[in-house]
Amino acid sequence: MSLQNLCKQAVLKFGIATDKLPESIIEELKTLEERLYIDFTGLYGYGHENLSIDWTGGMWSFTHSTTLEGPLLKHYEAMRGGHLTTMEIKVGEESHLGLAGGKLFLVPGANVFVECYDFDFEELKVVFHGRFPSVIGEKWYKFKSTFSSSRCGFKLRTEFKISNKVLSRERYWSRLG
Numbered sequence: 010m011s012l013q014n015l016c017k018q019a020v021l022k023f024g025i026a027t028d029k030l031p032e033s034i035i036e037e038l039k040t041l042e043e044r045l046y047i048d049f050t051g052l053y054g055y056g057h058e059n060l061s062i063d064w065t066g067g068m069w070s071f072t073h074s075t076t077l078e079g080p081l082l083k084h085y086e087a088m089r090g091g092h093l094t095t096m097e098i099k100v101g102e103e104s105h106l107g108l109a110g111g112k113l114f115l116v117p118g119a120n121v122f123v124e125c126y127d128f129d130f131e132e133l134k135v136v137f138h139g140r141f142p143s144v145i146g147e148k149w150y151k152f153k154s155t156f157s158s159s160r161c162g163f164k165l166r167t168e169f170k171i172s173n174k175v176l177s178r179e180r181y182w183s184r185l186g
Contacts, residue, residue: 017041018128022067022100041130048133048158053182060113060182067100069126069135071113098123098137114154115167115178116141121152133158141169160184 020027020038027035045064053060061072072095094109103124106113110121119141126137137154152169162183169176 024066052185053162054185055182069098071096
């Protein structure tokens with residue numbers, strides 16, 4: 010990654026003032042921010058699940074919900090601890106997303122922490138880096154989740170290593186509306 014792209018990421022992620030930058034760079038940053046917003050924010054669906062994604066000033070917000078009703082909703086709430094969960098990932102902070110984050114990042118049952126994220130402007134990807142504890146809590150596993158945008162939705166791919174074995178999971182979310 011070039012120094013120029015690293016600087017652009019820093020400005021976007023940390024909300025650094027752009028008033029002292031050259032006009033051409035300001036326009037380029039506005040274009041990148043608009044592209045991130047258009048390509049990654051919105052409402053997405055997967056089966057009976059909905060995911061609303063927002064990105065504002067370096068903070069990602071994920072709201073996960075279900076479209077189930079009646080007895081199925083009661084069963085879902087009992088199994089998942091509710092039908093509406095909002096998680097936020099702030100730049101410069103470790104974000105504890107808990108079990109809901111484990112579900113979002115395809116590590117079900119894991120208590121997830123997100124440490125940082127990066128953009129890949131060329132390939133339209135956002136990459137989240139984090140960790141989760143082992144079942145007995147003595148060891149931490151690192152994971153990398155990549156959100157790849159497309160016109161009709163996005164693909165989420167999570168990779169992690171347990172006992173020298175690399176595991177990966179994928180899910181395709183469709184854009185709604």
